Amino acid sequence: MELESSPDLSQADPDRAAPISPAGAREWLRLTPWLAGVPAGTLGRLAGEALVHRVPAGSMIFEQAETPVFATLLVCGTVGLLAVRDAAESLVELATPFDMLLPAAVLNRQPYLLRARVLEEAHLLLIPAAAFRDAVAADHALCLAILALQAAQFRRQVRHIKNMQLRSAVERAGTYLLRLAQGQSARRPIRLPMEKRLIASQLGMTRETFSRALSAMAKHGLKVDGDVLVIEDLERARARFPLDPLIDGDEAINPVMKAEFRAAGAPHGEPQ
Amino acid sequence: MELESSPDLSQADPDRAAPISPAGAREWLRLTPWLAGVPAGTLGRLAGEALVHRVPAGSMIFEQAETPVFATLLVCGTVGLLAVRDAAESLVELATPFDMLLPAAVLNRQPYLLRARVLEEAHLLLIPAAAFRDAVAADHALCLAILALQAAQFRRQVRHIKNMQLRSAVERAGTYLLRLAQGQSARRPIRLPMEKRLIASQLGMTRETFSRALSAMAKHGLKVDGDVLVIEDLERARARFPLDPLIDGDEAINPVMKAEFRAAGAPHGEPQ
DNA sequence: GCCGGACATTGACGTGGATCAACACATGGC
């Protein structure tokens, strides 16, 4: 059930003062899937205090050890969350729309443990931290939504760790390619979705080893030429690189339990 | 509560563990620090449906890919959450009181991604999953508490990843020992808190490597003999193994924002 | 007592992947 947010549109457009925004904060919040179910009033109040920023690739959004000033919602682009040692960065988590960036730090009022850097030009929705926490504390539906989001992000992390610990570099590359092919018609060439160096860091390896892994792929039915992947022998590839739903599955954001669902009477149903 | 050193029982058999406990579910919930602030009524209702189990070391609490039946609160002992590949297990997370085991899976109604195995005899409080979700959906204070818990667990996980990615095996061992020494008077011998093989897996290395790392420690002012650590040169050790609050800090569970605290203006201290 | 089984230590060995380095290729600014 979609609640129209018309009532709150009466509020003046404070977003107009914000740095160039292709879409207003209000629309972005309405588009955020895991916020469906949160009362329009609450979203409107958040939107009222929010800013929308466009941030070019390479820039830093926040630094580790900083105390969160905003709750950051990524609505467009890609952001890397990086562990920092001296000058070297290593990717810990990859944020994509519509993730929030490290909500845990914002909620628990603690310093960020990671640096956030834009990998592909991003659009951010920035909500002042205090306002965000107040809203979560005040609105139960919002609290449930954030809880579901946080849970999903936790599980994505676990998947990532398993991928790192349980598979070799070649296996990670292979399964990555096979995931790309999921749902595509076989034999159709597939473009890699980002630069190879980004894929490599996402897979927890250096450009060099990723490159070598890709050449080795030919032995197993996968050919990559430039940024195009061609499946030459799907069976063979699947045999060598079996996908594991507990690692490679998509992490759905399941609402913990929405009031209307409970009322509707599926109290003990366990949808898989 | 002392270790009864119960004879045998080394084999897992959940049904054999007595559902009746030394302490009742109600008391355990009242003792759980991060549940302070949740109305007694809600806790009482949860306790009404809960079971308390004593589980011997070595037994499996749940298997990966299982759908959660209970929300599991660890009130005593240690539980490892393990990634599984064929026969090999590798530790992803270490749960200690008063953690919940993978609340994300329970909340989002999704299969566990990890296996849970008891490392040191544990006492569990088991709340039927549906009842737990209902309670979270119904009680805002509980929802906030779980959110804070989940956030803390997320951050612990990030700390763990940073520890693995950013430090060598020797460094992890060194910083581990130095953390033990925190708050102890210098020069006083310190007993290792668990078997070395458990520490090793907690630090993400094999027993052998850990053993070698410990011998190497002598070069840096830390001497370990058997299960006893003696600090011989604190300055030197600290220089070689600097503790990083963003990795080695304790993760406090900060209530997101409780109405009474906001009014009282007494936010819990920010450790570190 | 003796024995079997966990835990721990130490040595020898192999290796996956990072690191260093050289080079090709594309892009964009001026």
Place this chain on the structure above:
DNA sequence: GCCATGTGTTGATCCACGTCAATGTCCGGC
């Protein structure tokens, strides 16, 4: 046009760890 910069490939090298194996020690059971 030309040059600077970032990307990708390939080769040579290195080393931090894991693996395998032998040995020692402690402990509980019979």
